[in-house]
Amino acid sequence: MKTENILVIGGTGKTGRRVAEQLKNKGIEPRIGSRNASPSFDWDHKDTWVDTLHGIEKMYVSYYPDLAVPGAKEAIVSLTYLAKELGVKKMVLLSGKGETEAEACEKIVMDSGMDYTIVRASWFNQNWSESFFLEPILTGEVALPMSDVLIPFVDTNDIAEVAATVLLDDSYNGEIIEVTGPELITFKDIVNIISKTSQRDLNFYDITLEQYIIGMKQMQIPADVVWLIEYLFSHVLTNPNNQLVVNDIEPILGRKAKSFLEYAKETAKSGVWNQVKVH
Numbered sequence: 214m215k216t217e218n219i220l221v222i223g224g225t226g227k228t229g230r231r232v233a234e235q236l237k238n239k240g241i242e243p244r245i246g247s248r249n250a251s252p253s254f255d256w257d258h259k260d261t262w263v264d265t266l267h268g269i270e271k272m273y274v275s276y277y278p279d280l281a282v283p284g285a286k287e288a289i290v291s292l293t294y295l296a297k298e299l300g301v302k303k304m305v306l307l308s309g310k311g312e313t314e315a316e317a318c319e320k321i322v323m324d325s326g327m328d329y330t331i332v333r334a335s336w337f338n339q340n341w342s343e344s345f346f347l348e349p350i351l352t353g354e355v356a357l358p359m360s361d362v363l364i365p366f367v368d369t370n371d372i373a374e375v376a377a378t379v380l381l382d383d384s385y386n387g388e389i390i391e392v393t394g395p396e397l398i399t400f401k402d403i404v405n406i407i408s409k410t411s412q413r414d415l416n417f418y419d420i421t422l423e424q425y426i427i428g429m430k431q432m433q434i435p436a437d438v439v440w441l442i443e444y445l446f447s448h449v450l451t452n453p454n455n456q457l458v459v460n461d462i463e464p465i466l467g468r469k470a471k472s473f474l475e476y477a478k479e480t481a482k483s484g485v486w487n488q489v490k491v492h
């Protein structure tokens with residue numbers, strides 16, 4: 214396997230893990246940027262960054278936890294300019310559709326003088342199997358606000374395949390690629406699909422954002438996580454730009470984006486939705 218000096222920051226996460234797999238399938242062993250990697254990379258400790266960036270030519274960056282959180286912009290400024298100083302030629306930034314703060318981070322990369330491609334994603338399917346929407350599915354009681362908002366949920370396998378393609382193919386330099394799923398879908402639709410594909414009885418409750426926040430606080434979810442989820446619901450989900458299907462995936466991958474139903478059928482087979490929790 215050849216090493217092409219490619220770094221995947223967040224390389225064990227929802228998108229980064231899959232970007233690394235895509236590269237390995239093409240015979241490339243990327244360096245992983247994460248706290249558990251060697252060398253270790255920690256967003257909160259800049260002294261770890263130089264070793265991880267040393268000798269790297271191209272990098273995929275997924276910021277943790279979200280480009281909207283306080284301090285993200287400063288971290289992206291520091292990382293971008295350090296990378297440029299150390300000779301990194303190209304950066305592929307994972308961004309979020311309809312997030313003003315994420316767009317400010319995109320601009321830092323676009324103005325850096327490095328080659329870049331921005332991969333701007335809508336909400337991920339895998340939030341239901343690898344992130345904060347999994348817990349309510351396991352308890353069988355899903356209470357969410359904004360149950361009728363139409364969202365073009367996108368699959369992280371598609372995001373990763375796009376990211377790996379644009380990392381390697383310089384004809385996408387300077388572009389913003391918008392990655393969404395092929396259809397608009399509501400939380401209610403999603404819970405129905407997961408219920409059918411996993412053969413679980415799931416109860417759905419339409420609640421207000423205020424009730425949702427009170428519930429998270431009662432469950433002693435950390436304040437910064439509650440802040441982020443409130444922000445994502447109140448500012449990102451309701452942004453009309455997010456309620457649109459964009460077909461950027463198809464010309465790049467030569468196939469349609471994966472639907473939520475396809476994702477749900479595959480995920481149901483893994484058994485992740487059947488580890489039922491009683492609360």
Ligand SMILES: NC(=O)c1ccc[n+]([C@@H]2O[C@H](COP(=O)([O-])OP(=O)(O)OC[C@H]3O[C@@H](n4cnc5c(N)ncnc54)[C@H](OP(=O)(O)O)[C@@H]3O)[C@@H](O)[C@H]2O)c1
Binds near residue numbers: 228279281307308309
């Ligand atoms: N979820 C969505 O629906 C959505 C939609 C659009 C855009 N986005 C964007 O997606 C990005 C997150 O990407 P993702 O979901 O692929 O990642 P993720 O799964 O949330 O991230 C986990 C990765 O981050 C690493 N990590 C955690 N804390 C770290 C720290 N302090 N320093 C260094 N690495 C750390 C983890 O490795 P270790 O634990 O080993 O450190 C792991 O590799 C965010 O910037 C968000 O804005 C998300």
